Amino acid sequence: MAKTAQLILDGKTYELPVVEGSEGERAIDISKLRATTGYITMDPGYANTGSCSSAITYIDGEEGILQYRGYPIETLAKNSTFLETAYLLLHGELPTGDELSKFTEHITYHSLLHEDFRHMYRAFPLRAHPMAVVSSLVGTLSTFYQDSLDPLDEQARQEHAYRIMAKLPTMCAWAYKYSVGHPFMFPKNRLSYSANLLHMMFGTPAEDYEVHPALSKAIDTLLILHADHEQNCSTSTMRIVGSSHANLYASASSAINALWGPLHGGANQAVIEMLQYINANEKSGRAFLERVKKDPDVRLMGFGHRVYKNYDPRAKVLKEMTRDVLEAVGTSNPLLDIAIEIEEMALSDDYFVQRKLYPNVDFYSGIIYQAMGIPVNMFTVFFALGRMPGWISQWMELHQDPASRIGRPRQIYVGENKREYVPIEKRG
Numbered sequence: 001m002a003k004t005a006q007l008i009l010d011g012k013t014y015e016l017p018v019v020e021g022s023e024g025e026r027a028i029d030i031s032k033l034r035a036t037t038g039y040i041t042m043d044p045g046y047a048n049t050g051s052c053s054s055a056i057t058y059i060d061g062e063e064g065i066l067q068y069r070g071y072p073i074e075t076l077a078k079n080s081t082f083l084e085t086a087y088l089l090l091h092g093e094l095p096t097g098d099e100l101s102k103f104t105e106h107i108t109y110h111s112l113l114h115e116d117f118r119h120m121y122r123a124f125p126l127r128a129h130p131m132a133v134v135s136s137l138v139g140t141l142s143t144f145y146q147d148s149l150d151p152l153d154e155q156a157r158q159e160h161a162y163r164i165m166a167k168l169p170t171m172c173a174w175a176y177k178y179s180v181g182h183p184f185m186f187p188k189n190r191l192s193y194s195a196n197l198l199h200m201m202f203g204t205p206a207e208d209y210e211v212h213p214a215l216s217k218a219i220d221t222l223l224i225l226h227a228d229h230e231q232n233c234s235t236s237t238m239r240i241v242g243s244s245h246a247n248l249y250a251s252a253s254s255a256i257n258a259l260w261g262p263l264h265g266g267a268n269q270a271v272i273e274m275l276q277y278i279n280a281n282e283k284s285g286r287a288f289l290e291r292v293k294k295d296p297d298v299r300l301m302g303f304g305h306r307v308y309k310n311y312d313p314r315a316k317v318l319k320e321m322t323r324d325v326l327e328a329v330g331t332s333n334p335l336l337d338i339a340i341e342i343e344e345m346a347l348s349d350d351y352f353v354q355r356k357l358y359p360n361v362d363f364y365s366g367i368i369y370q371a372m373g374i375p376v377n378m379f380t381v382f383f384a385l386g387r388m389p390g391w392i393s394q395w396m397e398l399h400q401d402p403a404s405r406i407g408r409p410r411q412i413y414v415g416e417n418k419r420e421y422v423p424i425e426k427r428g
Protein backbone atom coordinates (compact mmCIF):
# COMPACT_ATOMS: atom_id res chain seq x y z
CA MET A 1 0.00 0.00 0.00
CA ALA A 2 1.25 3.49 -0.85
CA LYS A 3 2.65 5.30 2.16
CA THR A 4 0.70 8.29 3.50
CA ALA A 5 1.16 10.92 6.20
CA GLN A 6 -1.64 11.78 8.58
CA LEU A 7 -2.54 15.35 9.42
CA ILE A 8 -4.93 16.12 12.25
CA LEU A 9 -6.55 19.55 11.86
CA ASP A 10 -9.53 20.88 13.79
CA GLY A 11 -10.20 17.36 15.04
CA LYS A 12 -10.31 15.83 11.55
CA THR A 13 -7.71 13.43 10.14
CA TYR A 14 -6.44 13.85 6.59
CA GLU A 15 -4.31 11.35 4.64
CA LEU A 16 -1.58 12.97 2.58
CA PRO A 17 0.31 11.00 -0.09
CA VAL A 18 4.04 10.46 0.41
CA VAL A 19 6.29 10.81 -2.65
CA GLU A 20 9.67 9.07 -2.76
CA GLY A 21 12.56 9.90 -5.07
CA SER A 22 15.07 7.50 -6.65
CA GLU A 23 17.68 8.27 -3.95
CA GLY A 24 15.20 7.77 -1.12
CA GLU A 25 14.28 11.44 -0.55
CA ARG A 26 10.76 11.72 0.81
CA ALA A 27 8.10 14.42 0.50
CA ILE A 28 4.57 14.89 1.73
CA ASP A 29 2.35 15.87 -1.19
CA ILE A 30 0.27 18.83 -0.05
CA SER A 31 -1.01 19.84 -3.49
CA LYS A 32 -4.63 19.17 -2.46
CA LEU A 33 -4.24 20.54 1.07
CA ARG A 34 -6.02 23.85 0.57
CA ALA A 35 -8.82 22.28 -1.45
CA THR A 36 -9.49 19.69 1.25
CA THR A 37 -8.69 21.60 4.48
CA GLY A 38 -8.74 25.33 3.64
CA TYR A 39 -5.16 25.61 4.98
CA ILE A 40 -1.97 26.45 3.11
CA THR A 41 1.59 25.80 4.33
CA MET A 42 4.11 28.53 5.28
CA ASP A 43 7.70 28.07 4.22
CA PRO A 44 9.64 31.34 3.84
CA GLY A 45 12.60 30.84 1.51
CA TYR A 46 11.04 27.50 0.41
CA ALA A 47 13.55 25.59 2.53
CA ASN A 48 11.13 22.65 2.88
CA THR A 49 9.23 22.96 -0.35
CA GLY A 50 9.72 20.65 -3.32
CA SER A 51 8.50 22.63 -6.32
CA CYS A 52 8.90 19.84 -8.90
CA SER A 53 10.20 16.33 -9.54
CA SER A 54 13.44 16.38 -11.50
CA ALA A 55 15.69 13.73 -13.01
CA ILE A 56 18.62 16.07 -13.66
CA THR A 57 20.69 16.72 -10.54
CA TYR A 58 20.91 15.01 -7.16
CA ILE A 59 22.40 16.64 -4.07
CA ASP A 60 22.88 15.08 -0.65
CA GLY A 61 23.81 18.12 1.40
CA GLU A 62 24.51 16.17 4.58
CA GLU A 63 27.04 13.91 2.83
CA GLY A 64 28.40 16.55 0.39
CA ILE A 65 27.29 14.63 -2.73
CA LEU A 66 26.49 16.22 -6.10
CA GLN A 67 25.58 14.17 -9.19
CA TYR A 68 24.45 15.20 -12.68
CA ARG A 69 22.20 12.49 -14.18
CA GLY A 70 23.76 10.01 -11.73
CA TYR A 71 27.41 10.88 -12.42
CA PRO A 72 29.42 12.26 -9.45
CA ILE A 73 30.68 15.80 -9.99
CA GLU A 74 34.26 14.76 -9.16
CA THR A 75 34.21 12.19 -11.99
CA LEU A 76 32.82 14.67 -14.50
CA ALA A 77 35.29 17.38 -13.42
CA LYS A 78 38.16 14.96 -13.97
CA ASN A 79 37.09 13.18 -17.16
CA SER A 80 34.48 15.18 -19.03
CA THR A 81 34.42 18.39 -21.06
CA PHE A 82 31.95 21.20 -20.61
CA LEU A 83 30.13 20.45 -23.86
CA GLU A 84 29.91 16.75 -23.04
CA THR A 85 28.52 17.61 -19.60
CA ALA A 86 26.07 20.07 -21.19
CA TYR A 87 24.89 17.28 -23.52
CA LEU A 88 24.48 14.98 -20.53
CA LEU A 89 22.36 17.54 -18.69
CA LEU A 90 20.23 18.35 -21.73
CA HIS A 91 19.73 14.80 -23.04
CA GLY A 92 20.03 12.62 -19.94
CA GLU A 93 22.85 10.38 -21.23
CA LEU A 94 26.52 10.82 -22.08
CA PRO A 95 26.87 11.27 -25.86
CA THR A 96 28.52 8.84 -28.26
CA GLY A 97 31.42 10.30 -30.27
CA ASP A 98 29.06 10.96 -33.16
CA GLU A 99 26.42 12.62 -30.97
CA LEU A 100 29.03 14.87 -29.37
CA SER A 101 30.41 15.94 -32.77
CA LYS A 102 26.92 16.85 -33.97
CA PHE A 103 26.15 18.71 -30.75
CA THR A 104 29.46 20.62 -30.98
CA GLU A 105 28.69 21.46 -34.60
CA HIS A 106 25.29 22.90 -33.60
CA ILE A 107 26.84 25.00 -30.86
CA THR A 108 29.68 26.36 -32.98
CA TYR A 109 27.37 27.01 -35.96
CA HIS A 110 25.43 29.61 -33.96
CA SER A 111 28.34 31.35 -32.23
CA LEU A 112 28.19 34.64 -34.19
CA LEU A 113 26.01 37.53 -33.06
CA HIS A 114 23.85 39.55 -35.40
CA GLU A 115 25.82 42.66 -36.45
CA ASP A 116 23.21 44.88 -34.78
CA PHE A 117 24.49 43.66 -31.41
CA ARG A 118 27.57 45.87 -31.86
CA HIS A 119 25.33 48.94 -31.59
CA MET A 120 23.57 47.56 -28.55
CA TYR A 121 26.80 47.34 -26.56
CA ARG A 122 27.39 51.01 -27.33
CA ALA A 123 24.09 51.89 -25.64
CA PHE A 124 25.49 50.80 -22.26
CA PRO A 125 27.72 53.00 -20.09
CA LEU A 126 31.35 51.81 -20.17
CA ARG A 127 31.23 51.01 -16.47
CA ALA A 128 28.03 48.95 -16.72
CA HIS A 129 28.23 45.70 -14.76
CA PRO A 130 28.60 42.90 -17.34
CA MET A 131 25.83 40.89 -15.62
CA ALA A 132 23.41 43.72 -16.48
CA VAL A 133 24.71 43.83 -20.05
CA VAL A 134 24.60 40.07 -20.57
CA SER A 135 21.15 39.59 -19.03
CA SER A 136 19.76 42.40 -21.21
CA LEU A 137 21.32 41.01 -24.37
CA VAL A 138 20.13 37.47 -23.69
CA GLY A 139 16.60 38.87 -23.33
CA THR A 140 17.13 40.85 -26.52
CA LEU A 141 17.83 37.65 -28.47
CA SER A 142 14.07 37.00 -28.43
CA THR A 143 13.59 40.05 -30.68
CA PHE A 144 15.61 38.36 -33.43
CA TYR A 145 13.56 35.16 -33.52
CA GLN A 146 10.03 36.43 -32.96
CA ASP A 147 8.35 33.89 -35.21
CA SER A 148 9.55 30.78 -33.42
CA LEU A 149 9.41 31.56 -29.72
CA ASP A 150 6.64 29.14 -28.71
CA PRO A 151 8.01 27.23 -25.71
CA LEU A 152 5.60 24.37 -26.44
CA ASP A 153 7.23 23.71 -29.81
CA GLU A 154 9.85 21.05 -29.11
CA GLN A 155 11.93 21.68 -32.22
CA ALA A 156 12.01 25.43 -31.66
CA ARG A 157 13.01 24.85 -28.01
CA GLN A 158 15.96 22.77 -29.17
CA GLU A 159 17.07 25.34 -31.74
CA HIS A 160 16.95 28.17 -29.18
CA ALA A 161 18.89 26.02 -26.70
CA TYR A 162 21.73 25.66 -29.22
CA ARG A 163 21.63 29.34 -30.04
CA ILE A 164 21.82 30.55 -26.49
CA MET A 165 24.64 28.16 -25.55
CA ALA A 166 26.54 29.16 -28.69
CA LYS A 167 26.09 32.91 -28.44
CA LEU A 168 26.58 33.35 -24.71
CA PRO A 169 30.43 33.12 -24.75
CA THR A 170 30.54 35.71 -27.55
CA MET A 171 28.15 38.01 -25.67
CA CYS A 172 30.07 37.69 -22.41
CA ALA A 173 33.49 38.22 -23.98
CA TRP A 174 32.19 41.24 -25.90
CA ALA A 175 30.79 42.75 -22.70
CA TYR A 176 34.34 42.65 -21.35
CA LYS A 177 35.91 43.94 -24.58
CA TYR A 178 33.48 46.85 -24.66
CA SER A 179 34.27 47.78 -21.05
CA VAL A 180 38.01 48.06 -21.81
CA GLY A 181 37.57 49.76 -25.17
CA HIS A 182 39.04 46.89 -27.20
CA PRO A 183 37.73 45.68 -30.55
CA PHE A 184 35.35 42.74 -30.42
CA MET A 185 36.96 39.43 -31.33
CA PHE A 186 35.00 36.99 -33.47
CA PRO A 187 34.66 33.39 -32.27
CA LYS A 188 37.01 30.76 -33.68
CA ASN A 189 34.94 27.66 -34.13
CA ARG A 190 37.90 25.29 -34.34
CA LEU A 191 38.70 26.04 -30.67
CA SER A 192 37.03 24.30 -27.76
CA TYR A 193 34.20 26.14 -25.97
CA SER A 194 36.52 27.32 -23.19
CA ALA A 195 39.55 28.08 -25.37
CA ASN A 196 37.31 30.12 -27.66
CA LEU A 197 36.02 32.08 -24.68
CA LEU A 198 39.58 32.93 -23.61
CA HIS A 199 40.48 33.82 -27.20
CA MET A 200 37.54 36.26 -27.42
CA MET A 201 38.37 37.74 -24.00
CA PHE A 202 42.13 38.16 -24.37
CA GLY A 203 42.93 38.03 -28.08
CA THR A 204 43.29 41.19 -30.16
CA PRO A 205 43.23 41.60 -33.94
CA ALA A 206 46.81 42.90 -33.74
CA GLU A 207 48.38 39.79 -32.25
CA ASP A 208 47.69 36.07 -32.19
CA TYR A 209 46.65 34.85 -28.78
CA GLU A 210 47.88 31.39 -27.83
CA VAL A 211 45.40 29.82 -25.43
CA HIS A 212 47.32 28.11 -22.61
CA PRO A 213 45.92 24.52 -22.54
CA ALA A 214 46.09 24.39 -18.72
CA LEU A 215 43.95 27.52 -18.51
CA SER A 216 41.33 26.43 -21.01
CA LYS A 217 41.16 23.09 -19.15
CA ALA A 218 40.69 24.99 -15.87
CA ILE A 219 37.88 27.11 -17.39
CA ASP A 220 36.25 23.95 -18.72
CA THR A 221 36.37 22.37 -15.25
CA LEU A 222 34.96 25.53 -13.66
CA LEU A 223 32.08 25.53 -16.14
CA ILE A 224 31.38 21.83 -15.43
CA LEU A 225 31.33 22.47 -11.68
CA HIS A 226 28.77 25.25 -12.13
CA ALA A 227 26.64 23.52 -14.76
CA ASP A 228 23.66 22.64 -12.57
CA HIS A 229 22.62 22.67 -8.95
CA GLU A 230 18.95 21.65 -8.93
CA GLN A 231 16.37 24.12 -7.57
CA ASN A 232 18.60 27.02 -6.46
CA CYS A 233 17.44 30.64 -6.65
CA SER A 234 18.29 31.29 -10.32
CA THR A 235 17.07 27.87 -11.51
CA SER A 236 13.81 28.33 -9.63
CA THR A 237 13.57 31.74 -11.32
CA MET A 238 14.16 30.08 -14.70
CA ARG A 239 11.39 27.60 -13.99
CA ILE A 240 8.90 30.05 -12.53
CA VAL A 241 9.32 32.49 -15.44
CA GLY A 242 9.14 29.55 -17.87
CA SER A 243 5.99 28.29 -16.15
CA SER A 244 4.10 31.30 -17.50
CA HIS A 245 5.15 30.07 -20.99
CA ALA A 246 7.58 32.96 -21.36
CA ASN A 247 10.16 32.14 -24.05
CA LEU A 248 13.61 30.67 -23.38
CA TYR A 249 15.46 33.99 -23.76
CA ALA A 250 13.11 35.82 -21.36
CA SER A 251 13.43 33.00 -18.84
CA ALA A 252 17.24 32.82 -19.13
CA SER A 253 17.61 36.58 -18.83
CA SER A 254 15.63 36.45 -15.57
CA ALA A 255 17.78 33.59 -14.28
CA ILE A 256 20.95 35.58 -15.00
CA ASN A 257 19.57 38.47 -12.96
CA ALA A 258 18.69 36.16 -10.06
CA LEU A 259 22.22 34.76 -10.15
CA TRP A 260 23.76 38.22 -9.87
CA GLY A 261 22.90 38.70 -6.18
CA PRO A 262 25.78 38.37 -3.67
CA LEU A 263 23.96 35.65 -1.73
CA HIS A 264 23.92 33.54 -4.90
CA GLY A 265 26.36 33.68 -7.86
CA GLY A 266 27.52 37.17 -7.00
CA ALA A 267 29.28 35.64 -4.00
CA ASN A 268 32.38 34.82 -6.11
CA GLN A 269 32.94 38.55 -6.66
CA ALA A 270 32.10 39.28 -3.01
CA VAL A 271 34.67 36.70 -1.80
CA ILE A 272 37.55 38.33 -3.68
CA GLU A 273 36.48 41.77 -2.48
CA MET A 274 36.39 40.42 1.09
CA LEU A 275 39.85 38.81 0.76
CA GLN A 276 41.25 42.01 -0.77
CA TYR A 277 39.76 44.02 2.09
CA ILE A 278 41.30 41.67 4.68
CA ASN A 279 44.65 41.80 2.91
CA ALA A 280 44.65 45.59 2.78
CA ASN A 281 43.19 46.35 6.19
CA GLU A 282 43.24 43.55 8.69
CA LYS A 283 46.11 41.44 7.32
CA SER A 284 44.92 38.38 9.21
CA GLY A 285 41.72 36.42 8.82
CA ARG A 286 41.27 36.05 12.60
CA ALA A 287 40.13 39.65 13.20
CA PHE A 288 37.68 39.40 10.29
CA LEU A 289 36.23 36.12 11.56
CA GLU A 290 35.67 37.72 14.96
CA ARG A 291 33.71 40.50 13.26
CA VAL A 292 31.61 37.97 11.35
CA LYS A 293 30.74 36.25 14.63
CA LYS A 294 29.75 39.51 16.37
CA ASP A 295 28.07 41.46 13.60
CA PRO A 296 25.05 39.80 11.92
CA ASP A 297 25.49 42.16 8.96
CA VAL A 298 28.97 40.82 8.16
CA ARG A 299 29.08 37.40 6.52
CA LEU A 300 32.00 35.21 5.63
CA MET A 301 31.37 35.21 1.90
CA GLY A 302 31.90 31.87 0.16
CA PHE A 303 30.84 30.02 3.30
CA GLY A 304 27.53 28.38 4.12
CA HIS A 305 24.87 26.88 1.92
CA ARG A 306 21.16 26.22 2.15
CA VAL A 307 21.61 22.57 1.18
CA TYR A 308 25.21 21.59 2.00
CA LYS A 309 25.77 20.99 5.68
CA ASN A 310 29.12 19.49 4.78
CA TYR A 311 32.02 20.47 2.52
CA ASP A 312 30.64 21.52 -0.89
CA PRO A 313 32.15 18.89 -3.26
CA ARG A 314 32.71 21.60 -5.88
CA ALA A 315 34.81 23.63 -3.43
CA LYS A 316 36.98 20.54 -2.82
CA VAL A 317 37.78 20.22 -6.55
CA LEU A 318 38.43 23.95 -6.82
CA LYS A 319 40.74 24.09 -3.81
CA GLU A 320 42.92 21.42 -5.42
CA MET A 321 42.81 23.22 -8.77
CA THR A 322 43.83 26.60 -7.37
CA ARG A 323 47.50 25.76 -6.85
CA ASP A 324 47.75 24.09 -10.29
CA VAL A 325 46.40 27.20 -11.99
CA LEU A 326 48.69 29.52 -10.02
CA GLU A 327 51.58 27.29 -11.01
CA ALA A 328 50.54 27.27 -14.69
CA VAL A 329 50.45 31.08 -14.81
CA GLY A 330 53.65 31.26 -12.75
CA THR A 331 52.32 33.50 -10.03
CA SER A 332 51.46 33.39 -6.35
CA ASN A 333 48.54 35.12 -4.71
CA PRO A 334 48.53 36.31 -1.09
CA LEU A 335 44.73 36.02 -1.16
CA LEU A 336 45.05 32.24 -1.45
CA ASP A 337 47.04 32.11 1.79
CA ILE A 338 44.42 34.26 3.51
CA ALA A 339 41.63 32.04 2.15
CA ILE A 340 43.33 28.86 3.38
CA GLU A 341 44.00 30.44 6.78
CA ILE A 342 40.36 31.55 7.11
CA GLU A 343 39.06 28.15 6.05
CA GLU A 344 41.22 26.36 8.64
CA MET A 345 40.17 28.74 11.41
CA ALA A 346 36.48 28.64 10.51
CA LEU A 347 36.36 24.84 10.29
CA SER A 348 37.57 24.59 13.88
CA ASP A 349 35.59 27.52 15.27
CA ASP A 350 32.43 26.77 17.27
CA TYR A 351 30.36 29.45 15.51
CA PHE A 352 30.90 27.88 12.08
CA VAL A 353 30.96 24.26 13.29
CA GLN A 354 27.64 24.55 15.12
CA ARG A 355 25.95 26.16 12.11
CA LYS A 356 27.56 23.64 9.74
CA LEU A 357 29.12 26.39 7.62
CA TYR A 358 31.67 25.06 5.11
CA PRO A 359 33.34 26.61 2.06
CA ASN A 360 31.03 26.65 -0.95
CA VAL A 361 31.78 26.77 -4.69
CA ASP A 362 32.46 30.50 -4.59
CA PHE A 363 35.20 30.41 -1.95
CA TYR A 364 38.09 29.45 -4.26
CA SER A 365 36.75 30.11 -7.76
CA GLY A 366 37.55 33.85 -7.66
CA ILE A 367 41.21 33.21 -6.86
CA ILE A 368 41.44 31.02 -9.95
CA TYR A 369 39.69 33.57 -12.17
CA GLN A 370 41.91 36.32 -10.83
CA ALA A 371 45.07 34.31 -11.54
CA MET A 372 43.92 34.02 -15.16
CA GLY A 373 43.50 37.77 -15.44
CA ILE A 374 39.72 37.67 -15.53
CA PRO A 375 38.39 40.92 -14.05
CA VAL A 376 36.42 40.66 -10.82
CA ASN A 377 33.14 41.90 -12.29
CA MET A 378 33.27 39.05 -14.86
CA PHE A 379 33.38 36.28 -12.22
CA THR A 380 29.60 35.96 -11.96
CA VAL A 381 29.34 36.09 -15.75
CA PHE A 382 31.51 32.95 -15.87
CA PHE A 383 29.15 31.36 -13.34
CA ALA A 384 26.24 32.17 -15.69
CA LEU A 385 28.11 30.66 -18.64
CA GLY A 386 28.57 27.46 -16.69
CA ARG A 387 24.98 27.35 -15.38
CA MET A 388 23.31 27.93 -18.75
CA PRO A 389 23.00 24.21 -19.75
CA GLY A 390 21.54 23.48 -16.32
CA TRP A 391 18.98 26.29 -16.61
CA ILE A 392 18.01 25.16 -20.10
CA SER A 393 17.72 21.49 -19.06
CA GLN A 394 15.47 22.45 -16.14
CA TRP A 395 13.35 24.66 -18.41
CA MET A 396 13.04 21.83 -20.95
CA GLU A 397 12.08 19.40 -18.21
CA LEU A 398 9.41 21.82 -16.99
CA HIS A 399 7.86 21.84 -20.47
CA GLN A 400 7.96 18.06 -20.76
CA ASP A 401 6.41 17.47 -17.33
CA PRO A 402 2.63 16.89 -17.51
CA ALA A 403 2.39 17.90 -13.83
CA SER A 404 3.78 21.41 -14.35
CA ARG A 405 1.53 24.38 -13.76
CA ILE A 406 2.15 28.09 -13.58
CA GLY A 407 4.26 28.87 -10.50
CA ARG A 408 2.09 30.82 -8.14
CA PRO A 409 2.78 30.65 -4.38
CA ARG A 410 0.18 31.85 -1.89
CA GLN A 411 0.61 34.08 1.15
CA ILE A 412 -0.85 34.78 4.54
CA TYR A 413 -2.19 38.33 4.46
CA VAL A 414 -1.31 40.34 7.58
CA GLY A 415 -2.33 43.85 6.45
CA GLU A 416 -5.30 46.08 7.27
CA ASN A 417 -8.83 44.69 7.22
CA LYS A 418 -11.38 46.22 4.88
CA ARG A 419 -11.86 49.93 5.61
CA GLU A 420 -13.65 53.01 4.32
CA TYR A 421 -12.00 55.38 1.85
CA VAL A 422 -11.65 58.86 3.41
CA PRO A 423 -11.54 61.84 0.99
CA ILE A 424 -8.21 63.73 1.21
CA GLU A 425 -9.69 66.89 2.74
CA LYS A 426 -11.07 64.86 5.63
CA ARG A 427 -7.81 63.03 6.45
CA GLY A 428 -5.83 64.43 9.27
Ligand code: CMC
Pocket residue numbers: 045232262263264265266267292298299300301302303304305306307355357360361362
Ligand atom coordinates in the same frame (compact mmCIF):
# COMPACT_ATOMS: atom_id res chain seq x y z
N1 CMC B 1 28.84 33.89 7.49
C1 CMC B 1 28.41 33.99 8.75
N2 CMC B 1 27.30 33.42 9.23
C2 CMC B 1 26.56 32.72 8.37
C3 CMC B 1 26.93 32.56 7.02
C4 CMC B 1 28.11 33.18 6.59
N3 CMC B 1 28.52 33.06 5.33
N4 CMC B 1 26.00 31.81 6.39
C5 CMC B 1 25.08 31.51 7.31
N5 CMC B 1 25.41 32.06 8.50
C6 CMC B 1 24.70 31.91 9.78
C7 CMC B 1 23.48 32.81 9.82
O1 CMC B 1 23.81 34.06 10.41
C8 CMC B 1 22.55 32.00 10.68
O2 CMC B 1 22.98 32.11 12.01
P1 CMC B 1 21.88 32.18 13.22
O3 CMC B 1 21.22 30.82 13.20
O4 CMC B 1 22.66 32.47 14.44
O5 CMC B 1 20.93 33.27 12.84
C9 CMC B 1 22.84 30.55 10.25
O6 CMC B 1 24.20 30.57 9.82
C10 CMC B 1 21.93 30.05 9.13
O7 CMC B 1 22.02 30.97 8.06
P2 CMC B 1 20.85 31.33 7.07
O8 CMC B 1 21.09 32.68 6.50
O9 CMC B 1 19.53 31.05 7.72
O10 CMC B 1 21.09 30.22 5.96
P3 CMC B 1 20.43 30.20 4.53
O11 CMC B 1 20.32 28.79 4.16
O12 CMC B 1 19.20 31.03 4.49
O13 CMC B 1 21.51 30.97 3.63
C11 CMC B 1 23.40 31.37 2.28
C12 CMC B 1 22.42 30.32 2.80
C13 CMC B 1 24.26 30.75 1.20
C14 CMC B 1 22.60 32.53 1.64
C15 CMC B 1 24.27 31.87 3.46
O14 CMC B 1 25.01 30.81 4.01
C16 CMC B 1 25.19 33.02 3.05
O15 CMC B 1 24.76 34.19 3.07
N6 CMC B 1 26.47 32.72 2.67
C17 CMC B 1 27.36 33.76 2.18
C18 CMC B 1 27.07 34.05 0.73
C19 CMC B 1 27.56 32.94 -0.17
O16 CMC B 1 28.68 32.46 -0.05
N7 CMC B 1 26.70 32.56 -1.12
C20 CMC B 1 27.03 31.53 -2.13
C21 CMC B 1 26.22 30.29 -1.94
S1 CMC B 1 26.80 28.89 -2.90
C22 CMC B 1 26.65 29.31 -4.56
C23 CMC B 1 25.35 29.82 -4.98
O17 CMC B 1 24.28 29.45 -4.51
O18 CMC B 1 25.35 30.63 -5.88
